[in-house]
Amino acid sequence: MTLDWIFFDCFNTLIDDFDQTGEELALLPVYSLPAEVGLYTSAAEFRQHYHAWRNRQWQSEHREIEMGDRYQAVLQEKVPSMSLAELGKITTEMVARFQACYQQSLRLPDGVKDMLEFWHGRVRLGVVSNFYIQGWPTELLESFGLRSYFDFVVDSAACGWRKPGPHIYELACDVAKVSPVDRHKILFVGDHLLNDVLAPQELGMQGLFFDRSQVRPTYAPSKEGVNCITEWNQFRADFCIN
Structure with missing residues (x-):
């Protein structure tokens, strides 16, 4: 060769x-934020919605969608009436939490x-x-x-x-x-x-x-x-x- x-x-x-099994428990603070502001009943509900949305995107095309845009699209799908300003505030905080949590899981x-x-x-x-x-x-x-x-x-x-x-x-x-x-x-x-x-x-x-x-x-x-x-x-x- x-x-x-x-x-x-x-x-x-x-x-x-993440952890040795690949579980995303390190991202719990990220997934909790939409529940904290009353958009979901739990972090698990948001995570399930996010993964379903992501899987649809993966099956449809190969363009990358950045993290903030992903979160915004999921929240818009959940609450279409929410203003872009409010969506932006929530997704910005989610990305900040992701950056902090994800780095701590790396090895x-x-x-x-x-x-x-x-x-x-x-x-x-x-x-x-x-x-x-x-x-x-x-x-x-x-x-x-x-x-x-x-x-x-x-x-x-x-x-x-x-x-x-x-x-x-x-x-x-x-x-x-x-x-x-x-x-x-x-x-x-x-x-x-x-x-x-x-x-x-x-x-x-x-x-x-x-x-x-x-x-x-x-x-x-x-x-x-x-x-x-x-x-x-x-x-x-x-x-x-x-």
């Missing part, structure tokens, strides 16, 4: 979030720094991440001392497109100056089978699934025939893509 580049997903690949998976240290200088490295606050993948990689390993970071909020749509991958290839005929020299690595393996493969890249099911019980394990690892210490120069 000849590699020129490795493109990594960011969250739950290079940086873990590095075991072995990630050693893995990056190994590959840095052997091939070139980039990050292609879905996230709904512009620049946050870069900022959080910097805060954990990982940003210097990468030539670039492409995030969906900044470019306007999210995985698994083709635009964000094509943008990353353009940034890396990799032509379509050379995309087989890119290995995409991440914890989401569609976003980080199957969709990149459709565009000519190679894919490696970072199977987190052993540490996150709610995550589905790798499927038969999919190249995968379960720990970063398995990913070294003798690793082979079939």
Whole structure:
């Protein structure tokens, strides 16, 4: 296998979030605010509505919608008569709470720094991440001392497109100056089978699934025939893509 580049997903690949099971309990103060102001009966009711809205968006298109706009759209759907000024006040506070709570839930998976240290200088490295606050993948990689390993970071909020749509991958290839005929020299690595393996493969890249099911019980394990690892210490120069 000849590699020129490795493109990594960011969250739950290079940086873990929420608790070990993947539950979003850290975001309870965010989801509680709409209930505190009387729009929902509970944080759980808002969370259910938000997830249903988000899933509809994910199924319909691949444009990224930033966090504040997401919350505003959900609240408008719940209370169409609410003024934009009042919506803006609530969503601004929700985003502020999210930023504080989310950062507290973050940590590095075991072995990630050693893995990056190994590959840095052997091939070139980039990050292609879905996230709904512009620049946050870069900022959080910097805060954990990982940003210097990468030539670039492409995030969906900044470019306007999210995985698994083709635009964000094509943008990353353009940034890396990799032509379509050379995309087989890119290995995409991440914890989401569609976003980080199957969709990149459709565009000519190679894919490696970072199977987190052993540490996150709610995550589905790798499927038969999919190249995968379960720990970063398995990913070294003798690793082979079939």
